[in-house]
Amino acid sequence: MREMKDTARALVRISYDGRVHKTFRGHQAKERFAHEVRVLRHLEERGCTFVPRLLEVAPEALKIITTNCGNRVEHMDPARQEEIFAEIELYGVRHEDRELRNITYRISDGRFCVIDFEFATLLAGGEGTVSLKPSG
DSSP states (O other): OEEEEEOSSEEEEEOTTSOEEEEEOSTTHHHHHHHHHHHHHHHHHTTOOSSOOEEEEEGGGTEEEEOOOOEEOSOOOHHHHHHHHHHHHTTTEEOSOOOGGGEEEETTTTEEEEOOOTTOEEOSSTTOOEEOOOOO
């Protein structure tokens, strides 16, 4: 596996078959894991095709395996970046870490995608607004 990210909050690796393995760790790891699973399931239920799709969920290991949404984007016009994050809100989710590092480009269909939903806000719906966004 190829290591993509190794921080206090998560270890992300891409396996040779292209699947993304994300293991949560550190502060509120269990909560962040559960929240990202909840958000990704919400987006899949609503037909959002430009986010990772959950393939496996391992609560005991605080690990998810998802589809790969392409390569990270190095440069983007700030207005275009905001458009991409705004599009997620049409599916009832506000991404709370609107940084370029959370946008990828999927070459198979030429689509910009959004990743990393552990701090996203689920907007009002069946269970109301839910967020793990850090304050400050």
